[in-house]
Every structure is written in structure tokens, then in C-alpha cells.
Amino acid sequence: MAVSRIDLADVGSPERLVIEIFKAEPDLPIPIPVEKLAIQLGIEEIKELESDGFIGGLITNETKSRGVVLVQRRMKAERRRFTIGHELGHFLIPAHRPGKEDRFLCSMSDLLELDPKIADMRRRWEAEANRFSSLLLVPPHHFRKEANSSRDPDLGEVVRLAERYEVSKEVLGRAYVDYREEPVAFVVTHNGRVLRYFYRKGSFPFISVRWGDPVPKASLLIRKNHEQSVTSEIEETDAAQWLDVSRGHRAPTLFEQVHRQQQGYALILLSVEPSEEDDEADDSNWNRR
Template sequence: MSVTRMDLADCGSPEKLAIEIFKHEPSLAPAIPIEALAIQLGIAEIKTLETEGYQGGLITNEQKSKGVILVSEKMREGRRRFTIGHELAHFLIPTHRPVGSDRFLCSLEHLLASDRKAFDQRMRWEAEANRFASLILMPPHLVRKDANASREANLQHVLDLARNYKVSKETAGRGYVDYRHEPVALLITQHGRLLRSYRRQQDFPFISVNWGAEIPKATLLRRKSHPISSLSEVEETDAALWLDVSRGRRAPAVFEQVYQQQDGYALVLLTVDTDKVDEEGDDRNWNRRNTGR
């Protein structure tokens, strides 16, 4: 690699950093060699993090002339790579400076942060670091092509992205949501409850199931048994189970697919077809709103 810290000197945002890196390294392809890139950009070493309760960390000096990335040894490869990208962002973005110490220590909450307008400055930094990790591990110019390689949306594509880019299934799913041509949503669930959901707010309807809430029993996820590591068929489902459809508006047709994982986790992919109106679902939704159910 030939890219240097000097090449990135004027880059203050995750997007600009990623653009400049790929401008200087146009041959980088999946899976992006994130550890080699970190060393190339001034990280002296990547070591095991032994502090309990944290996923990753960065030790650096005031000038950020050098740094050491720390990663929990309990992580799988995909999450380890994301954490390295996250800590590299803290090292490269000039405004990210640890307060009162020589290090960042990042928890799972930090690695899930996404609100870059959060009131808390630290959480804004964490969201920026996550954005950089996503952009560098799943470059938009490559993911967009791979995410649209087939006509119909399918969770198999998410599994393929995770394997080819060596990222977690959740990270791959977020990339799929961002770059798939039609609107899709990815839901992370455990034991029948919604943990997190990802959608493009501009073109995918609002998901009415709150984070932490129980998922309706009539959904494909709940009404059928799914063997571990199995991928369900894509099935049409009642739009009112998942979406907040305004009164007086017809519900779009909603399709659901499930990938069952270990420890009660499951991925759910939702797709909508606004050209195919679910008139029965719309009637059911209207009735529920007007009967208080």
C-alpha cells in the first residue's frame, strides 16, 4: 500500500477519509485488509484488550503520531474487523481525542451508535467511527454492485456479503439496506423480540414494532419453527403486523424472510411492494386502530 497519513491530513469526516483512502488504493477489494491498512496509516500494533466490559480501544499520544489498537479476544472475525476499523477512525479523525487519558475504551453500546447528531459528543464520535468502519469494510462502489446482482431481494445475499467481505451478518445487512435498489429492512431479533432494525427512512415505511418489544405471533418469524442456520422461503405477510400504515391509506404488500441463528437470534428481511396493495391488510389495520386492538 502507498496511502499515508499525510494523504489524509485534510480529512475530517468518515466519508472523506474513505474516499481518499480508496482514491490512493483503487485496487483494494473484498475482503479489505483492515489490519494491514491500520499499520500502513500509523498503528504500531494491534493487541488483545483485557479490560472487562469493553470491545475495543485505542491508545495514542496527544499528537496522534502513533497508536495501538486493542480488541477483545472474544470476538468473531467479522466483529473484530469492524472494531479495528472503528478504532482506526478514532485515530484518523482529528477531532476524536480521549478526555483526561491516553486512550479510548469502546463498549458494545459505542459500536452500535449511529446518531451522528447526538447531544452527547462522545456518542457522536462513536457514530462517526462506526460510519467509517462500515465505509472502509463495505465500500459503497463495490457493495452497490454486489447487493444488486440479482433481481429479487433475499437474505441469502446478506449471508454472501458477510462471507465475501468478512463482516458480521448485521454489518452486511446494513450495507444491503443502504445499497439495494428497492427498499428493504433488516431486523435483528432474539427470542421473539426486536433488538434493532435498519431501513432507509426516505423510502421504507415506519416499522411499528418498538426496539425491545415482542414481535407479533402471526409473523413468519413467530408462527413457524425455523431450524438453526436455515433460510426460510420469502412469504407475504400481513402489513399491519410490521408497519404503521396511516388511516385512509392502503397498506403495501409486505414480504418476510427469516434466517435463524444460535442462542435465539434471527435475522428478518422485510420487503414492500407498493404496486401490489394489500387491501385485506389495510382493512385489518384500520379495524385495529378503531377498536383499540
């Protein structure tokens, strides 16, 4: 590998860092060799994390001239890769300064933080590290074409591409929301309740179901049985169950697709028939409520 810290000097944003990395390393393969890249960029070692309540960490000095990445033991491979990318983000983004004992310690909630405009500085740093890891592991210049390779939005493609890029289905699903041309929403559920969802503001209709609410009874997830790890067919569904439809206005045509996972988790992809009036998508703007 040719990329070095010199190539990234004075680069502050996650987006710009990833651009400069790929400018120096245009032939990085998919899946991105994140551990080798971390070593190349000044990480001395990747070790097991032994602190309870945290899944990742970074030990570094004030000048960040060197660093050690910590990763929780027995973590799934795709989550391990994202965590390494996250800690590398903390290491490379100049504004991120280590806390007590010259270290960052990151919890699961830290690795789910996505709002880069949140007032709390530490949470904003976590969002920036997550943004860096997502862009590094699912690089837009590779992924955009693949996200649009199928005729219609397809949750099966999300599952397939997650395996190809060696990231979690949720990380890939968020990227799919960003780079799929048609407006889509990606929903994560657990035991019949909505955990979280992602869609492009101004492109996909407002979802009226709140985080923590039961999945609508008319949802494809509820009204049919689904085999584990098998993606369902795409079916039209009742838009009023999911979307905020104003009185006197016709609901958009809404399609739903389900992928049931282990331990009560399931993924849902919602898509609407696009209209010619749809504005150009804003890659980085996710509406979460």
C-alpha cells in the same frame, strides 16, 4: 500499500477519509485487509484488550503520531475486523481526542451507536467511528452492484455477502438497506423480541413495532419453524402487523424472510413492492424507531 497519513491530512469526515483511502489504494481486495491498512496508516501494534466491560480501545498521544489498537480476546473474526476499523476511525478522524491516559475505550454499545447527529459529543464520535469502519469494510463502490445482483431483495444474499466481506450479518444488513434499490428493512431479534431495525427514511413505510416489543405473532419467524443457519423462502406477510397503516388506506404488499441464528437470535428482512413514486434513496439516513 501506497496510502499514507499524508494522503489523509486535514480530512475530517468518515466518508471523505474512506474516499481518500480508496483513491490512494484503488486495488484494495475484498475482504479489505484492515489490519495491514491500520499498520500502514500509523498503528504500531494490535494487542489484546484486558479491561473488563470493553471490547476495543486505542492508545495514542495528543498529536496522534502513533497508536496501538486494543481488541478483546476471543472475539469472532468479523467483529474483530469491525473493531479494528472502528479504532482506526478514532485514530484518523482529527476531531476525536483521547480521554484519560491518552486512550479510547469502547464498549459494545459504543460499537452500536449510529446517530451522527446525537448531541452527546462522545457518542457522536462513536457513531462516526462506526460509520468509518462500515464504509471501509463494505465500500460502496464495490458493494452497490452486489447488493442489487439478485432480482428480488434476498436475506440469503445478505448472509452470503457478509461472508465475502468478512463482516457481521448486521453490518452487512445495514449496508444492504442503504444500497439495495428497492426499499427494505433489516430487523434483528432475540428470543422473540425486536432488538433493533434499520430502514431508509422516506423510502420504507414506518414500522409500528418498537424496539423491545415482541415479534408480531403473524410474523414468519413466529408462525413457522426455522432450521438454524438456513434462510427461509420469501413469503408475503400481514403488513398491518409490522407497519403503520392509516385507517382507510390500503396496506402495501409486504414480504418477509427469516434467518435463524444461534442463542435465540434471528434476522428478518422486510420488503415492499416498490412504487414509481418512491424517492431516490438517501444512503446515510436510517430511521430507527
